[in-house]
Amino acid sequence: MRRRLVWLTVAVITTSVALLTVAFWLLLRGWLRHDADALLASRARAASALVTVDAGRLVLEETPGDEAIEQEMWLFDLKTSPVVHPPVDRSLASAAATLASAGPATRMVGQVELRSLPVLDGPRRIGTVVVALSLAPYIHSERLAVGAAVALDVVIVAGAAVLVRRLVGSALRPVAEMTALAGDWGAHDPDQRFGLGPPRDEITGLAATLDGLLTRLAASLRHETLVTSQIAHELKAPLARMRAAAEASARYDIRPEPLRAALEGVVGEVDQLAGVVETLLKAPGGTATTGRADLVEVAERVAFAAGAAAAGGPQTRMSVHGAARPALCDPDLAERILTPIVDNALRHTRSAVTLQIDEVDPAAGGANAARLTITDDGPGFTPDEVDAVFEPGYRGAAATGDGAGLGLSLARRLARLVGGDVLVLPAPWGRVVVTFPMLPDA
Template sequence: MIRRRLVVTATAALAAALVVLTMGFYLVLSRQLEKGADGVLRARAGAAAATVTTFQGRLKVNETPFDEVLDSGVWVFDAGGVPVSTPPVPGPLDSSAQKLSAASRPTFRDVGDDVRMLAVPLHDPPTPDAVVVVALSMIPYRDAERTALIGALVFDMLVLGLSTLLVRRSVTQALRPVAQMTAQAAKWSERDLDRRFGLGSPRDELTGLASTLDGLLGRLSAALRHEQRVTAEIAHELRTPLTRLRLETEVALRRDRSAAELQAVLRRVLDGTDRMTTALDTLIGLAQRSIDPSAGTAAAVDVAADVLRACRARGREIQLDLECAAGLVVGCDREVVLRMLQPLLDNALRYGRSAVLLRVSRSGNDAVFAISDDGPGFGVGELEAVLGPGTQGRAAASGEGAGLGLALARRLAEAAGGTLTPKVSRGGLVELRLPVA
């Protein structure tokens, strides 16, 4: 869960920072306490040195009002290392003080963990050569360090606990809108795909998320509408030919037919089935390319030659007039271009008396495919009607075709960003325009 990860990460970072700060605090405190202890030792050594004099050529320690305090932990040695003054009660530190009696310069030495000693040589007249050794118990300082460390750790735990609660609450509040938006988007995706957050252009993380979710909902809504539209188109496109095939079959079954008549009926049913299969494949292919525009590749205008070869393989002759530069590429999948041209050429061959011409040229940013024949052509009043599904022109004989060719070609052209336009001329003329890649 992202909230837990954020809280753990923030808490771990804070804990690491507190550990570093506590270690730094402890080291600084320990150093300051050590300096304080050294200062006390120097002061005691100086006070003890002030009491050292000579009497009749011998080293002597003068009495002071605070002898009990001063003599505790103070040793005075002459130049030969002989003790002149020692603490009233002998103790285990006497041997350590004796070792420091030979010091030639101020020397600090730790005896165990609880005692720190300082030896200070005296060489300035009128004081004779001597060594003052003083000792200081470090227990109060160690207790102060320990108390400060425990206090710092307790403080760290309190800070860490309170900070964790604060971070958890802050992260929860910060992520609450994200959770609400996610739940709302999931709800809309199931029931109302037209709803949007509508927070405008992204300004921060939340508005960026809202914009992304709006885009996803928009694409999901478009995909759903596309699916519904494709389903409706397939049903609409196939309704008329299916009705005709059923009518052909019912008429054939009303009375006994000769073998020749039955063969003719079956041939028409087979042709109708082939046309419906082609229409269904075209619609499904169009749907797939609408969902994934990257499917397929751009096609060069030599697809026209592929169509011509297919027509000639079936014994049909079409003239090709290539008026554009070689290698011109249109921004449409090769297979889609073939499916656009095939029904247009089939219609031209069906209604043309002799010559059928496919002229390929370029006009601005469009590649223009013009299919012309010497047939009856289109009337002025039917230019738009023949582009509708199930509608045929005036030249079509009864029961000939299903009226799907131009409608499918037009849908494919519009899906590819082009146009398909039948025109009035001496014969049949249909112009297909596709954008150049």
């Protein structure tokens, strides 16, 4: 917007200055032309007044200063024979003779203007006088003035461009700062407000609008947190009852062994669900980034649990590579972030899933960040899916099983909650990158 405003203002100023310069040039040219015509007419009348008849011949009276007139005049008799002619080139002399035979008129020869005027003796015409005026000084003055005007136009437009750019930048700088603050507050501290009072101008109107937007955003986030907490609390009670019933049933030795194994499996599932609920209860609070998670240990634990539960069993190879990277994150929350991603990789892989842990290159803007890359040899993600897969409920073309399409969405939300992120990279194979903030002394 700033650039468009500057260019539009400069274009308007340039057009206006150009029109004024053209108008000035036309006025100057007309004024110089009028001045030259007046001077030429005055010379013609002065030269005509010096002509007399002596013994039937046209003669030029001798008066002080007539040398200047004789250098720029021709005197022709009725037969268009030159009586007086200045020492000029033939083209100019020929044009003067032609003009004398044509009657009162003017004619341009190069930068010289010729004018003829009849010489009268009473009512009787006795000859023709032709005078010349060089327009070179007028043309030079015109070009000099127009050139100076154009140079002044350039200075005016350049100065106006600099001034407009500064004024527009100064006017829009508060808008840019408010936009940046609103974006930062919306992501990290939606309770902040500008508090500039009722709208008095465009800036205070924008502040009031952003304050209202932040208020609605904060209310929405509080509502979302409340709903999540309520759901988690509602799930904890039935899960606890399920565990108690399963443990009670598993204590009877008279039960068949398959039933005991099934009940023990139920207990394990209940423990896992309870862990999920506890993790989700921690997420909205302030304990998400207070723990220390060794990403190698977390990755190995997630890989072992996912591999044990995978339908393929030992047919799928899972490996974890990389040195220990302590992340600033609750270990259970880190495990909850990785679990749906690894499960998704297991569902789509053909034979192998790899978890690679390393540190983000500080030159790429990733100081104090650890990166965990989950790679499988499945069909991967298309460029159109890199953002769509994080939409709740989205299931890609290569989706299998009866998943709800919530895993990657939940993983990204939890990762961003601790200051990290989850990214999907388009490739012929599956590749998901998870980043975690590292401890300051790591």
